[in-house]
Amino acid sequence: MNTLPKLDQFVCLQLTGRDSLDFAQRLFTRDMKRMQTGEARLSLFLSAEAKPIGLFWLYQKTKEDLGLVLRAQEAPLLREKLELFHFQEDIQFTEFPAFALWEASETMPPEESGRGQLVENALQCQWRSTRFEFRLNHEAKAPEQDRAWELHRIRSLIPRWGDDYDDQTLVLKLGFLELCDDNKGCYAGQEVIERVRTRGGRAPEVLASFESKAELQREMKFLNQDQQPAGRLSKSLCSENRQYFALGFLKTSQLENSRFFLESGESLQLLRHAELRQ
Secondary structure, three states: OEEOOOOOOEEEEEEEOOOHHHHHHHHEOOOHHHOOOOEEEEEEEEOOOOOEEEEEEEEEEEOOEEEEEEEOOOHHHHHHHHHHOOOOOOOEEEEEEEEEEEEEOOOOOHHHOOEEEEEOOEEEEEOOOEEEEEEEOOOOOOOOOOHHHHHHHHHOOOOOEOOOEOOOOOHHHHOOHHHOOOOOOOOOOHHHHHHHHHHOOOOOEEEEEEEEOOOOOOOOEEEOOOOOEEEEEEEEEEEEOOEEEEEEEEEHHHOOOOEEEEOOOOEEEEEEEOOOOO
8 A cells, every 4th residue: 555644634533432323323424233343434424404514434343432534634623513412422532643545446346435444453445446544543644745645536536625625515516425324314414315315416516527738726617618617626636747637516517528628718628527326
């Protein structure tokens, strides 16, 4: 695996106590009753409007010892919101560093995406053409820029909190419905998720990756062949060998097109977009 000093700094938020499992079951999008000891799932904590407050790897060490592995930047908001739901339950929150590794995995079986397991003191998991390993209780170092990770992240549609989405972004735009288990009962945002699934809803735009020979800028708008608005770039940008790559949001009405244009007239090529329905 490739060491990622700038996969961004990660932390593990540990939930311990006899009520930890029930607490996670009623708040998070994954069905804890389907998870085995040592298993991990990529999960969400949503607002009542089904907008993401936290995206994290959720693992079960025991029924009274759960872990949430996420970017350090996202941890304060997640913990603040979780505390709002913490009343008399027997739960303790503890935070410690997690050191991250990764490797590209273009041949990953689809059914393995968003899943993982604990192996000794490490969490091994897979998502969107990427294998991750998080070493828990590791003394994490200050992050350094890593262009290889940025390029892979953009090409693989792995969005970053703050650059590509926040707590006002519709989950449907990000292709995150796969992270919401059905038939698990109530959880935060569940009513909206089930309504979308039942009615076959589509977001007005969807997360996508692009490349261009022209230098791209954050939050650039782009047009279709008829010079009509087709979407916008986010803040995730990277370049390699004079090619520029970016994440952005493409209008769902434009999904049949693969070539777009910047307002300067230069070409922008669609690489891939998130699945609309899962």
